[in-house]
Amino acid sequence: MAFNRMGIIGGVGLVLAALAPAALAQDQAKVLEQRQALMKGIGGNMKALNEIAKGDREGEPQEVSRRAREINESAKRIAVLFQPEVHIGNVSGDLKTTAKPEIWTEPEKFRGGVAKLDKASLDLAAAADSGDKEQIRTAVADLAKTCGGCHEVFRVKKQ
Numbered sequence: 001m002a003f004n005r006m007g008i009i010g011g012v013g014l015v016l017a018a019l020a021p022a023a024l025a026q027d028q029a030k031v032l033e034q035r036q037a038l039m040k041g042i043g044g045n046m047k048a049l050n051e052i053a054k055g056d057r058e059g060e061p062q063e064v065s066r067r068a069r070e071i072n073e074s075a076k077r078i079a080v081l082f083q084p085e086v087h088i089g090n091v092s093g094d095l096k097t098t099a100k101p102e103i104w105t106e107p108e109k110f111r112g113g114v115a116k117l118d119k120a121s122l123d124l125a126a127a128a129d130s131g132d133k134e135q136i137r138t139a140v141a142d143l144a145k146t147c148g149g150c151h152e153v154f155r156v157k158k159q
Helices: 002-054 061-081 107-130 133-154
Strands: none
Touching (some): 002 061, 002 133, 061 133
């Protein structure tokens, strides 16, 4: 009887091991989709903020504050979506990403960049809450530099 139980347990283990790569690929695809949506959201907010700061688009300080706070909330999710265990390898080989491996090989540096994004977005929200247009322009520029600094190190250049 023990042999049969061991055989069943072993068989179940083999089936689960065979299914694991497919499940991992699905999980990776889902996480990648979430990462890309998060970053596109930040990018959309940054585009609007830059347009407002340059005077190419109307925008009240309340909108600037809202967008800065949305970026701040997104910054909190970056650390979760870029955890090392999610980057165990591209099992299916078909996941397209511009994330560089340095995100995982230099995690302290990456977390430092996220912390800078957190601070810069809160600084912009505070500037917007003050209503001072020059302070807002400066804070938007600082936030844009923060984003660009991280992209320079951790993202493959888009073509």
